[in-house]
Amino acid sequence: MIEIAAQVVVLDLDDTLYLERDFAESGFRALARRFGERIGGEAFVAACCERLAGGARGNIFDIALTRNGIDPAPGLIAELVAYYRSHAPEIALCADASRFLRRVGQFQTGLITDGPQEAQSAKIKALGLDRALGHVIMTGVWGKQYSKPHARAFELIESLTSSSRHNIVYIADNGAKDFIAPRQLGWQSVQILRPERIHDGLPGETAHEADHVITSLDELDIKIA
Numbered sequence: 557m558i559e560i561a562a563q564v565v566v567l568d569l570d571d572t573l574y575l576e577r578d579f580a581e582s583g584f585r586a587l588a589r590r591f592g593e594r595i596g597g598e599a600f601v602a603a604c605c606e607r608l609a610g611g612a613r614g615n616i617f618d619i620a621l622t623r624n625g626i627d628p629a630p631g632l633i634a635e636l637v638a639y640y641r642s643h644a645p646e647i648a649l650c651a652d653a654s655r656f657l658r659r660v661g662q663f664q665t666g667l668i669t670d671g672p673q674e675a676q677s678a679k680i681k682a683l684g685l686d687r688a689l690g691h692v693i694m695t696g697v698w699g700k701q702y703s704k705p706h707a708r709a710f711e712l713i714e715s716l717t718s719s720s721r722h723n724i725v726y727i728a729d730n731g732a733k734d735f736i737a738p739r740q741l742g743w744q745s746v747q748i749l750r751p752e753r754i755h756d757g758l759p760g761e762t763a764h765e766a767d768h769v770i771t772s773l774d775e776l777d778i779k780i781a
Contacts, residue, residue, distance in 0.1 A: 558768050560744060561781040564719045565660045566710075567689070568728030569669035569676065571753040573653040574683055579645050579675075580608055580754075586643035587636055595636070596624035608754070641675040645682050650750070656773035657688050662780065664717045666691035668710065668726070670703040691716050705736035710743070723781045727773070728766075731759030735766045746776060 570576040584604040588597050596603070603620035612619060617636050618628040626632075649657070667689045669676050673696035680686050680694075693709045695702045702708045714721065721742040728734035728747065732755075735745045747766035749757050759765045770776055 557777050558746070558770060558775055559777045559779065560725055560746070560768075561723075561779050562663065562725040562744060563723040563781050564664045564666065564713070564717045564725070565778060566666040566668060566691075566713055566724060566726045566743075568726075568730070568734060569667060569679060569685075570671070571729040571750055571755065571757075572727060572748055573657075573685070574647050574649050574679070575750065575752050576754045577608065577752060578647045579679060581605060582646040583640040583643055585646075587640060590639055591636070594626075595621060595632075596626060599624050641672050642678065645678055647679065647682050649683055650773075652773040656776070660778060663778070664691075664719065665689045666693065666713050666717070668693050668695070668704070668713065668728075670695050672696050704730075704733045707737040707741065710737045710741055714741070725778065727776070729753060729757050730755055731757050731764055731766065733764075735759070736764055739763070746770060748773065 567573060570579070584601045587595060588601045600620050603623045604616050607616045607619050617633055621628040621632070667680070667685060673694050676694045676696060680692060686692060691713060693712060695704065695706070695709050698708065710726075713724065717724070722744065725744040725746060726735070726738040729749065731747055735747065738745050745766040746768045747757065748770050750771060
């Protein structure tokens with residue numbers, strides 16, 4: 557068990573509080589229902605899931621359509637991406653995340669998440685995080701240039717909570733970008749590496765590492781500083 561003293565608990569979203577894979581698969585199924593045999597139906601879902609498991613990211617739809625003998629025309633891809641991002645996702649918090657959120661109810665809390673605003677907003681609503689967390693920040697509102705590792709969202713949390721920097725802890729999964737700004741600002745940091753995560757989560761260099769690494773939020777005990 558890792559013990560931390562803090563006043564503010566700030567969380568990442570994807571692969572931290574729920575499994576990003578679940579959102580992707582929910583989106584694939586939603587596309588099959590909406591576009592049907594125009595994209596290959598269930599064969600499209602199967603191809604997308606296979607490519608996701610194999611590590612594909614940005615070109616999954618193109619590959620899945622081509623595999624099913626369908627031309628991945630730019631107009632069709634644009635339709636699929638728009639509907640994927642706007643669909644009401646069938647996702648749920650990881651069990652340990654639900655327990656953790658109950659345990660930190662007495663803290664000031666926040667969320668910092670990257671990604672398209674529409675998709676992230678749909679995830680937050682589906683998971684009930686708009687009600688469970690105090691300060692919800694989607695960097696997509698400002699534009700991609702403010703995605704992590706940009707410090708803007710972290711500095712906003714500091715302003716909103718009026719807490720000493722060393723009394724803020726950030727919990728996230730991606731060692732390549734998530735911990736650069738909080739480390740520079742003097743926050744505490746915890747990396748969660750769920751076995752079912754999509755990304756490997758490895759930091760690019762020592763300066764990107766979190767203070768602690770866990771595989772479940774049940775391993776973390778946060779006390780009021």
